[in-house]
Amino acid sequence: MPSVISISKLAKHYQVPEREAGLKAAAMGLIKRRYKNVKAVDEISFDIQPGEVVGFLGPNGAGKTTTLKMLSGLLHPTSGSTSVLGYEPAKRSHDFLRQITLVMGNRNQLSWDLPALDSFDLQRAIYSIPRDDFKRTRDEFIELLEVGDLVQKPVRNLSLGERMKMEIIGALLHKPKILFLDEPTLGLDVTMQKRIRTFVAEYNKRYGATVLLTSHYMADVEALCKRVVVIHHGKLLFDGDLSKLVEKFSAFKTVGFTANGSSADWSQYGDVVSVEGGRVTLRVPKEKTSAVTSRLLNELAVDDLTVETAPIEDVIESVFSVGKDIVE
Amino acid sequence: MNGLRLAFNYLRIGIMNEFQYRANLYIQILQTFIALGTGLIGLNLVFSQTSELGGWNRTELLAVMGVFIMMGGIIRAAIQPNMERLMEEIRQGLLDFALTKPADAQLLISIREFRLWQLVDVITGLVVLGVALSQMNWLIGVWSVLAFFSALVMGAVMIYCFWLIVTSTAFWFVRVHEIANLFEGLYAAGRWPVGIYPTWLRMALTFIIPVAFAVTVPAEALTGRLSLQTWLGALALTITLFIASRALLKFGLKSYSGASA
C-alpha cells in the first residue's frame, strides 16, 4: 500500500537572534544583532501507511510541533521533501486542507461566548459539508463523546475537558483522512483523557483515518499507538514498535533494598536513584543485574531486595535525558 | 509619613520599569506630536472661519488646549494605569496581594503604577500653555497663578475620584472595561471650553465626568475669568467626591473580601 505521509530528509532551521543578559547588551542588540542557526528539525525521514496510528514522541523542543506544522502546511521546510496524501503541504491547496486536521491542545477555534453547535455550523460552511452529511456526522460524534447536553451551553461555561471534546468534534466534522493531534489531552484529568483516547481510536476504526499524535501522557500512546516515532534535538532517534522501544532503551533495571544499618558507597553497585530512610534504590544495567544482586546479598546484610523493569515513562525519560552527542 | 515613603518607592520602581522600555519614549513623543498637530489643525480650521468661539479668542483657546494636553498627560501617567490595574485585579480576583500589605488600601491601589513617558504630554502641554500666555498681552498676577495651580490640583483630584468611583463599581459589575474607552471619548470634550456645549452636556461634563473642572476652570483662572464662587464650588465638589469615592471603595473592598472568603 502506498504511504499517505512520506517525509524524507526533512529539515527546518531557524535564525534565532542571540541575546546576552544586561541592559547594555540589550541596547547594543538594537544596533547589531547576532544570529545563530538552530536546527529545529534535522533531516528526519519516515513513512506512514493509511490507517496507522503513530505516536510522535520527544521532549519539549524536540521538534515535534515544528514537524506537525510542516506536515500540515503551516511551515515551509528548509530542505527535504514532504508528501501528504500526494500533496505538497506547503502549497496549502484547499483540496489538501479539506482532508486534514490539526488539533492543538492549547489552541481553540470555537467561539468562546456561544454554544458549540453554532461554531459547528460555521465549520460546515467552511468545509462546504452537505447539510445531511454534516448532521449525521455531528450527531454521531456528539453521541460518541456523550456531550448531548453540553452542545447547547456557551463554550466559556464548559470545563477544560468538555471544551476539548467540542474542539475535537469541530476539528473532525469534515471527516479528515489525516489527523495531526498535538497534545490533545494536555491538562485533562484521567477520565477525560481516556474518553478522548477511545474516541480517536473509534474514529480511526470507523473511517480508516491516519493519526499522528504527540502526547506527554504515555497512557495515550500505549492505548492508541502500535508504532512510535521518537525524535530528540531534531533528529530521529527511533522508529518502530512501541514494545521494541522499551526493549531497546530499557537497558536498566531498578534494584531496591533495605540497607539494615550497613552503609557503603552505593555507587559502586550502580547509579543511586534515591536513599530514603534505610531504603536504597539503584539503577543497574540489565546485564549486570544478577551480578549486582548477588554481590549485595553476599557482601552486605540487605533485606527486601526487589528487581523491577522500568515503567515505560521512565524508559522514555531515560531516552530523552541522553545528551545531544548521543543523538548526533 | 509612611505613606509618602511608600509612594516614593513605587514611583522609583515605576520609573525604573519605564527605563527598560526606552523605545516607548520615542513612540510617545511621536504620538504627542501627532495629537498636538491635529489639535492645532482643528484650532486653525475653526479660527480660519471665525475670530472667537463662545467668548474665547484664539490665544485663549490655545491656553485651554495646553491645559487639556497637560491634564491628559497627568491622567494617563498616574491615574488611569492604577485604576485599570485595579479593575483587572478585581476581575481576576487578584486583589488579595494588595490588600494584605500593611498600608492604607486606597493609598496603595492608587500609587502602584506610574507611566513616566506620559510626562511628555505634561511638558508639551506646559509649552503650549507658555506660548499662549506669552501671546496674551496681559500680566499674570500671583493670585491667578495660585488660582490656576489650585484649580489644577482640584481638577486632577476630581478626575481621580471619578475613576475610583467607576472602578469601584467593578466590585459589582465585572465588565466595565469599556469605561476607559468612554472616558477617553468624553475627556476629548475638554479640548474646548465647556461653555460652548448645550446645557445638558455642560452639566454632564461638570458633575458626572468633571472635565470642566479639570480643564476649563484652570484655564479660566489663567485668563482672569474665574470667579470666587466657582473656585469655592470646585473646592466643595472636590471634598464631596473624595469622601464619596473613599466610602464607595471601602464598601466595595468589604464585599470583595466577603465574596472571596
Place this chain on the structure above:
Amino acid sequence: MKRYFDYYTSMMKLSVLEQWQYPVANYFYMIGMIAEPVIYMVVWSAVANQQGGMVGGYTPGTFAAYYIVWTLVRQMNIAFTPYGWEWRIREGRLSTTLLRPIHPLHEDVAFFAGWKVVMIILWIPLAFALSLIFKPELNPTLLEGMVFFVAIWMAYLIRTITLSLLGMVTFWTTRVSALFELYFAAELILSGRLVPLSLMPTWVQELAWFFPFRWAFGYPIEVLVGQMSMNELFIGLGMQLAWILFGGIVVNLIWKVAIRRFSAVGG
C-alpha cells in the same frame, strides 16, 4: 459562489450571535465613539452661529446632519485594526485560520460585516436621540439613499483593505505602532472625519482625492448630506470601485509574500 454565500451568511450569523452577548459593552463602545462627532458638531455649529448662520456652505442643521450620518459611517468603518493583526500573529490565531480551505481575509470581512448588523441596530435609538437634540436638516432623495447604501458597504471594504495592508506590515516587524499612528492622523484629516472636506483649504481637498480615506468616510456622508450632482455621485462610486479593485490586487500580492515569510519563520 454558492459556497462563499453560505460561508458569509454562516460567519455573519455567528458574529451577530456573539456580539449580541454584549449589548452593554457595545453600547459603551459606541457612546465613547459618538462623543467625538458631538464635540465637532457643537464646535462647528457655534462657529456657524457666530458667522451669521453659515460657514463653508454648512448651517448648524446641515452640520448636525453631517455628523449624525458620520456616526453611522464610523460604525461601517470598523474593521480589523493593525493592532489586531499584531495580536493574531503573536497568539498563533493566524495558524488556525490558515488551515481552513478558505482565504483568511474572507473571515475578517464576514465577521465584521456581521458585527455591523448588531451595531446598526444599536445605533438606531442613539441616532434618533441625537436627531431630537440637534435637529439635523436632512432631505435625501431616493437615489441618494440608494447610492449611500451601496457606498457605506464599499467604504467598509476600502477600509478593510487599507487596514489589512497596514496590518500585514507586522509580518516583517513588530515595532510599527508609530506607523499606525501616523496613518490614523492622516486619515483623520484627509477623510472628512475631523471636518467636512469643504471646510479644508483647497489644496487639502485636492490632495484628499488621491488617498483612499475620503472614499471610505467623507464621500458616503456627502452623498446623503451634501447637494451632490448626479455626476459627482457616480464619480464617487467609480472611485470607490477603483480603490477596491486596485487595493484588492495589492492586498493579494502582499498577502502572498507575507505568508511565504510567515511560513518560513514560524507559525
